[in-house]
Amino acid sequence: MMQPMAKRVQSAGFKLTPPRQAVLQVLEESREHLTPAEVLARAQAIYPSLGRATVYRTIELLINLGVVRPIFLGARGMCLTLAEGGHHHLICFECGSVIEFEECTVGELEQELAQRLNFQIRGHLLEFYGVCERCHD
């Protein structure tokens, strides 16, 4: 069965080339928060002649298709994450560490905003900022 990202690229009318497949595979398999530079490095391991411009072009394409989304992750800088669903972090001012959590209480608010503003919501990000256990006291 075809990878879901590849399907979305193709059904949006874009060609499914080996360079693009390498980038898609990296983003799909890692399911992590990678920087574009890390995506480049990993995708070049799959398809060595891959150029920087192609990676950035593919990322831009995927962002426009709503498949991935950039988030700014503290000290790591800009990273990519899957666009669907929620992401929840606690970030420490001092050491920059990122703690993920699962609980989320924004479901109702999401519904209400979507309706009131006629906005198709596909994902969300909830981050708390402060000082972690190790950095205060």
Next chain:
Amino acid sequence: MMQPMAKRVQSAGFKLTPPRQAVLQVLEESREHLTPAEVLARAQAIYPSLGRATVYRTIELLINLGVVRPIFLGARGMCLTLAEGGHHHLICFECGSVIEFEECTVGELEQELAQRLNFQIRGHLLEFYGVCERCHD
């Protein structure tokens, strides 16, 4: 009365110089989401000989003091915002527009996480991503 940011800089043991005051004034007055480059431009209007390095050093200082905080705002890239309190955005995949809203339902969750993880929470960011009214249909 002294501007609150200036006070925090001084009471943390840092000198309050004219270049720093220019940067503080820009961040304090605009109460917007400015990029570092925009801060530089506006602060140079106040203190023309201001150098780029000083702006970046001052921003880093303020981030470490927990006064401002970087956020990644869709197409605008990395911007600065006041660290305290909450910030709430709806961001469109297609056109990158940012809509702010006020309602927020994360207060209880904030309390609970702070207690459970022993984390001093000072602010938060809640963003929804999707397609705005003008960009779908």
Next chain:
DNA sequence: CCTATAATGAAACACGGTCTCAATGAGAAC
């Protein structure tokens, strides 16, 4: 007023990301 030293601007530097352009190859038409 003097002094120690934090803070500064200029300039070189590093790097991420964009753009241009000629070459390539995917996929449609037949």
Next chain:
DNA sequence: GTTCTCATTGAGACCGTGTTTCATTATAGG
């Protein structure tokens, strides 16, 4: 399968953001 077209590609020049270095300046405390 063959041909054609045009999206896609990699190389490399380019640009702007952010960092580092270093000699100079000026703040705040004594």
